[in-house]
Amino acid sequence: MESTALTKQKIVAELSRSPHGKLTEYLDVGTQAARLEPEFFAHLIAWDALKGQVRDAKVALPIISLTSMPNDLVENSFAHLAKLNPREFLRAYRFGLELRIPNRMRKLRAFASLYLRELEALGYWESIAIQHRAVLKELYALTHTKPAFFVNEILFDKNYLPGSIFTAVKQLKDMSPTEAAGTILTRKIPFLIAMGALGKKVKEPDLVLALMSRMSPTELVTNMKMLERLGAKTHPALRGMLETKLGEASKSKANVLKTTEAASAVSDSSLKAKLEAVQEKQIDSISVEGNWLVLADKSGSMTQSIEAAKLVAGTLAKLVKGKVWLIFFDTMPITIDVTGCSLDVIRKATQHIQAAGGTSIGCGLLRMLEVKEEIDGIAIVSDGCENVAPEFWPVYARYSEQFGKEVPVYLYRVHGQDNEMYYEQFVRRHDIQVFDLGYTPDYYSLPNLVKTMRSNRYSLVDEIMSTKLLSLKDVLKNVSASKEKEVKYVTA
Numbered sequence: 001m002e003s004t005a006l007t008k009q010k011i012v013a014e015l016s017r018s019p020h021g022k023l024t025e026y027l028d029v030g031t032q033a034a035r036l037e038p039e040f041f042a043h044l045i046a047w048d049a050l051k052g053q054v055r056d057a058k059v060a061l062p063i064i065s066l067t068s069m070p071n072d073l074v075e076n077s078f079a080h081l082a083k084l085n086p087r088e089f090l091r092a093y094r095f096g097l098e099l100r101i102p103n104r105m106r107k108l109r110a111f112a113s114l115y116l117r118e119l120e121a122l123g124y125w126e127s128i129a130i131q132h133r134a135v136l137k138e139l140y141a142l143t144h145t146k147p148a149f150f151v152n153e154i155l156f157d158k159n160y161l162p163g164s165i166f167t168a169v170k171q172l173k174d175m176s177p178t179e180a181a182g183t184i185l186t187r188k189i190p191f192l193i194a195m196g197a198l199g200k201k202v203k204e205p206d207l208v209l210a211l212m213s214r215m216s217p218t219e220l221v222t223n224m225k226m227l228e229r230l231g232a233k234t235h236p237a238l239r240g241m242l243e244t245k246l247g248e249a250s251k252s253k254a255n256v257l258k259t260t261e262a263a264s265a266v267s268d269s270s271l272k273a274k275l276e277a278v279q280e281k282q283i284d285s286i287s288v289e290g291n292w293l294v295l296a297d298k299s300g301s302m303t304q305s306i307e308a309a310k311l312v313a314g315t316l317a318k319l320v321k322g323k324v325w326l327i328f329f330d331t332m333p334i335t336i337d338v339t340g341c342s343l344d345v346i347r348k349a350t351q352h353i354q355a356a357g358g359t360s361i362g363c364g365l366l367r368m369l370e371v372k373e374e375i376d377g378i379a380i381v382s383d384g385c386e387n388v389a390p391e392f393w394p395v396y397a398r399y400s401e402q403f404g405k406e407v408p409v410y411l412y413r414v415h416g417q418d419n420e421m422y423y424e425q426f427v428r429r430h431d432i433q434v435f436d437l438g439y440t441p442d443y444y445s446l447p448n449l450v451k452t453m454r455s456n457r458y459s460l461v462d463e464i465m466s467t468k469l470l471s472l473k474d475v476l477k478n479v480s481a482s483k484e485k486e487v488k489y490v491t492a
Contacts, residue, residue: 006032008040008461009433012452015044015057018445023060023095030064040465041065042073047467049080053448059084059092066101066108074104075491078111079470082118086132089115090139097142111490112143114476120148121478129154130165131190165189172197181210191215205235212241220245233270273344290376290455291322293368294338297382298328299359301416306353308414308441309381314343315450322376326350327364330357331388335367361426362390369399376455381412385422393430408433408457412449415439431457 011033019025033041045061052058062077069077081092089112096108116139119128129136129151137155140147153159160166168187172180172194180201184194191214195202202208208230215223232238294316296309306328313326317338326346328334334353338346361382368375386392400406409432413423416439427434435449454460472487 006036008037008464009457011037011040011044012460012464013433013435013449015048015061016052016054016445016448016452018054018442018448019056019060020442020444021056023056023063023091024098026057026060026064027099030061031067034065035068038065038069038073040461042069042076042469043464043467045077045080046469047464049083050467051451053451054445055088059088060095063092063096063099063101066096066104067099073469075471076469078490079472079475081111082115082472082475083470086119086128086135086139090135090142093139093142107490109143112139113145114487114490116140116143116145116147118476118478120151125151126154126165127188130169130193169193169197173199173201177201177204177206181206184210184214189214191219203230205231205238208232208235208238209241212238212245215245217245217248288316288319288377288451288453288455289321291374292316292320292324292377292379292453292455293365293375294324294326295361295364295378295380295382296326296328297330297359297361297380297414298334298353298355299330299357300355302382302414303355304416304437304439304441305381305383305414306350306355308412308437308443308446310346310350311343311443311446312379312381312412312450313338314341314346315447316379316453317341317346319450323373325368325373325375327367328353329360329364331360331363332357333364333367335364358388359386360388360390361386361392362395365392365395365399366390369395369402372402374403375407377408377410377453379410379412379450379453381414383416383423384411384413384426385416385419386426387419387422392426406431408453408455410435410453412437412441412446414441433457 006029011029014029015026015033017025030041033044041061042065045065048057048061058080062080065077066074081089084092093108093112096105101108116136119125119136122128133155136151139145140151140155147155154166160170165187168183169189172183172189175183180198183189184207189197191211194207194211194214198207202211208227212220212227212232220227227233227238227242230238232242294309294313296313297305309326309328313324317324317340323337323339324341326336326338328336328350336346336349338349341349359382361380361384365378380392396409409430411427411432411434413434413436415437437446452460472491476487
């Protein structure tokens with residue numbers, strides 16, 4: 001049967017998924033990793049903070065690590081919590097309260113107070129507070145932290161000074177569209193705050209233009225459908241601003257998964273194409289070495305596999321520096337060179353592929369062997385239930401002998417009319433990384449899983465382990481010397 005051991009590769013695969021806000025879905029693998037592979041898990045938290053695309057993981061993993069992480073590695077977890085914005089920090093703190101972490105709840109609460117003191121000491125506290133006012137109030141209440149005098153005046157007593165940004169936001173709804181637009185731009189009022197304060201006026205073109213200029217790249221791609229409704233695709237000035245902002249997004253670190261979701265949501269074909277171009281440029285900043293083969297199951301029960309394989313191939317086509325082949329198989333292979341192709345091009349080229357026939361995973365690899373194409377990694381999108389010769393593993397042995405190397409094999413398991421006997425036979429005693437996609441693949445998470453694939457099966461682990469752990473001194477720059485005792489208490 002498939003090994004149930006918690007390997008480092010399995011930890012990365014399971015914790016790279018998006019649980020869509022359900023942080024408890026990370027618990028099973030996360031708590032095991034904190035207990036059995038604590039040093040690797042600590043470095044994974046640091047690596048994910050830099051390279052990961054799933055925000056839920058950045059919130060949940062440091063908290064889960066506190067359940068059983070050794071004391072000498074705990075500081076890294078707290079340091080990464082300190083890097084979260086107030087909204088995400090509140091989610092993390094509430095998650096910690098939900099878990100009731102043994103022996104560390106007091107430290108988590110003390111750390112939350114340190115986090116609030118750090119924010120108070122920042123020179124741009126008002127800019128943070130205007131965006132996260134309700135969140136900050138909740139954090140002070142939950143942690144029983146007494147706010148500084150000026151914080152109490154603004155957050156709790158609503159005693160705003162004339163001319164402050166808080167007063168400006170309050171007055172937006174009473175301003176003319178032109179004045180409100182100017183205020184948003186000159187006071188640098190965040191997009192979401194301005195949206196809430198403007199009410200029905202938000203539909204005015206001048207205000208939409210100002211709001212778009214204040215959007216971050218991630219906010220832009222997340223709100224594409226709303227911008228369509230507000231006239232961004234028809235009004236010339238708005239269309240021009242939108243295209244400018246999309247250009248900025250393509251050069252940013254905006255979440256590629258958000259861009260993927262936005263591209264599928266918009267109806268305008270031109271905007272869709274531009275979003276897909278943004279996605280491709282974002283993916284281009286990530287690289288995977290070597291030549292890759294995607295074996296896509298198109299047998300009778302594998303309709304879901306066909307679409308999942310297109311997305312895997314489309315992501316790889318932009319990630320890899322070498323070639324990418326996409327081979328659909330039942331008992332015969334259909335070979336397509338998708339090197340450098342966009343997902344849209346791949347979908348058009350494969351639009352008539354339909355699920356039918358038996359299952360021979362090996363026939364796709366045999367095709368590559370016969371034409372002597374050298375590959376460095378294999379991604380199989382299938383239920384793993386092959387029932388017709390040639391079978392994959394005997395062909396794999398021949399391929400390895402021919403080219404003198406055993407390339408990594410990844411199985412994106414898509415469930416159909418599964419035969420567990422065939423599946424267990426396929427994975428038993430073989431070095432294969434399984435990503436279980438279930439019966440309905442989460443296409444949002446697929447690009448993140450593809451990013452973890454490597455042509456050297458151990459290079460990702462090496463990359464993660466080489467990521468530097470953080471200390472609180474790296475992130476808490478403004479906590480006064482009087483608070484050093486609290487810092488030592490948290491990290492002891």
